[in-house]
Amino acid sequence: MKREPSLRERKKLATRAALSRAAWSLMVERGLDAATPEAIAAEVNVSPRTFRNYFASREEAILYSLAQTGPGLLDALRARPVEEPPWDSLTQVLPAFAAAFADQRHIIGSLLRVVDEDPSMRAQHLVTYERIDRQLAELIAERIGAEVRRDLTPRLLAAAAAAVLQTSIEMWARGDRDLALPDLVREGLVEVRAGLPAGAAVRVSSPSPAG
Structure with missing residues (x-):
C-alpha cells in the first residue's frame, strides 16, 4: 500500500508543478530566452533561490x-x-x-x-x-x-x-x-x-x- 504524502510533501509537489507550468508558459508565449529562472520564479511569486531548490535548470523545469x-x-x-x-x-x-x-x-x-x-x-x-x-x-x-x-x-x-x-x-x-x-x-x-x-x-x- 502506498503511503499518502504529507501536507509538506503535497505543498512541495504543488510548488514544483507551478514552477514547471510557469516555465512552459513563458517558453510558449515569449520564447525560450524569456524563460529564465528569475522570470519563472517571479511568475510563481517565489525567489530564484527557491526555483533552484526544485530544478537544476529551466530546461528541466520545462520538461x-x-x-x-x-x-x-x-x-x-x-x-x-x-x-x-x-x-x-x-x-x-x-x-x-x-x-x-x-x-x-x-x-x-x-x-x-x-x-x-x-x-x-x-x-x-x-x-x-x-x-x-x-x-x-x-x-x-x-x-x-x-x-x-x-x-x-x-x-x-x-x-x-x-x-x-x-x-x-x-x-x-x-x-x-x-x-x-x-x-x-x-x-x-x-x-x-x-x-x-x-x-x-x-x-x-x-x-x-x-x-
Missing part, C-alpha cells in the same frame, strides 16, 4: 511534466496480467497512454521545434526519455524474472517501445502522418513485432568480383 508521465505508464503496465507477454502488455497500454496527448498536438509541436533549435533543451529531452526508458526496462525485468543489468531482453523491449512512442509522437506532432496518435503508436508496435518487414525488404547488392 518536468513530460518526465511525470513515466509513473502513469508504469502503473498501467503493472495493472496488466502478470502472465501476459511484455510486448502484448505494451501493445495494450501504449496507445491508450498516447491518447492522453491527443489534444496537445500544437503544444508538443512547439516543444519539438525548441528542442530542435536549442542544444540544452535537446539534451534534457534525451535525459527525460532515457529516464522513462530505464524505468520501463526495470519493470519489464521484474515482470519476467530477469536482471536488468545483465539481461538484454528487458532493455531491448523497453528501448524498442520507447522508440515507437517517441517516434510516433514526433511524427504526429509535426504533421508527418495524418493518423490519430494512438493509431500511429499501435502501427509502430505492430511493425516492430513483425520485425520491421519494410526494412527487411531492402537488399544490398554484393559487389561484383574484380576482373
Whole structure:
C-alpha cells in the first residue's frame, strides 16, 4: 500500500508543478530566452533561490511534466496480467497512454521545434526519455524474472517501445502522418513485432568480383 504524502510533501509537489507550468508558459508565449529562472520564479511569486531548490535548470523545469508521465505508464503496465507477454502488455497500454496527448498536438509541436533549435533543451529531452526508458526496462525485468543489468531482453523491449512512442509522437506532432496518435503508436508496435518487414525488404547488392 502506498503511503499518502504529507501536507509538506503535497505543498512541495504543488510548488514544483507551478514552477514547471510557469516555465512552459513563458517558453510558449515569449520564447525560450524569456524563460529564465528569475522570470519563472517571479511568475510563481517565489525567489530564484527557491526555483533552484526544485530544478537544476529551466530546461528541466520545462520538461518536468513530460518526465511525470513515466509513473502513469508504469502503473498501467503493472495493472496488466502478470502472465501476459511484455510486448502484448505494451501493445495494450501504449496507445491508450498516447491518447492522453491527443489534444496537445500544437503544444508538443512547439516543444519539438525548441528542442530542435536549442542544444540544452535537446539534451534534457534525451535525459527525460532515457529516464522513462530505464524505468520501463526495470519493470519489464521484474515482470519476467530477469536482471536488468545483465539481461538484454528487458532493455531491448523497453528501448524498442520507447522508440515507437517517441517516434510516433514526433511524427504526429509535426504533421508527418495524418493518423490519430494512438493509431500511429499501435502501427509502430505492430511493425516492430513483425520485425520491421519494410526494412527487411531492402537488399544490398554484393559487389561484383574484380576482373
